[in-house]
Amino acid sequence: AQTVTQSQPEMSVQEAETVTLSCTYDTSESNYYLFWYKQPPSRQMILVIRQEAYKQQNATENRFSVNFQKAAKSFSLKISDSQLGDTAMYFCAFTPLGGSQGNLIFGKGTKLSVKP
Amino acid sequence: DVKVTQSSRYLVKRTGEKVFLECVQDMDHENMFWYRQDPGLGLRLIYFSYDVKMKEKGDIPEGYSVSREKKERFSLILESASTNQTSMYLCASSLLGTDVNYYGYTFGSGTRLTVV
Numbered sequence: 001a002q003t004v005t006q007s008q009p010e011m012s013v014q015e016a017e018t019v020t021l022s023c024t025y026d027t028s029e030s031n032y033y034l035f036w037y038k039q040p041p042s043r044q045m046i047l048v049i050r051q052e053a054y055k056q057q058n059a060t061e062n063r064f065s066v067n068f069q070k071a072a073k074s075f076s077l078k079i080s081d082s083q084l085g086d087t088a089m090y091f092c093a094f095t096p097l098g099g100s101q102g103n104l105i106f107g108k109g110t111k112l113s114v115k116p
Numbered sequence: 117d118v119k120v121t122q123s124s125r126y127l128v129k130r131t132g133e134k135v136f137l138e139c140v141q142d143m144d145h146e147n148m149f150w151y152r153q154d155p156g157l158g159l160r161l162i163y164f165s166y167d168v169k170m171k172e173k174g175d176i177p178e179g180y181s182v183s184r185e186k187k188e189r190f191s192l193i194l195e196s197a198s199t200n201q202t203s204m205y206l207c208a209s210s211l212l213g214t215d216v217n218y219y220g221y222t223f224g225s226g227t228r229l230t231v232v
Contacts, residue, residue: 045206091159
């Protein structure tokens, strides 16, 4: 079975500091997508970052970057210069390519609190 | 701005009532999904649909049914609401996973359903 594990149910960070959220996944597929989603207290889930497994380069989006280790099946999210607006639940997700209908497999989430 | 719209943010229903949750997307996506989100359990897939009139069971379909008569609309039906169906319900849509432009899900804002 394909699974996604987020080992940190809750984390906190001081404003302006850097924090890393962990995610590991289990799959026998060689081609797939990985995602990080953010769900602020207002509830709308939004895409933070997307990684294609066949690309070696780690994806970045402004203050958000990933450390993608394909052999280790690890996909951590680094948030630099944390802001109060980064307070949210963060979900890691995975979907295989090739015949997939696009269903995402989610981790259980990490609740991040950014403290002033 | 592309979006997924859920008809209600908050609903309160009585035990035994038939409940309809509506979701509409304007992105011409093939896939649509219904999840429920509960603290500590993450997102659990109830049903999904990859085409009009097509539906597939997810991980927790018991007590629910769905309808997709038009591509843009996906309805979740609680045939006889029970208190254990009190939850946050999230709708999402996406392109097919094999689409070169696949970019994961777009989520609605969620419906907080309370069954009393």
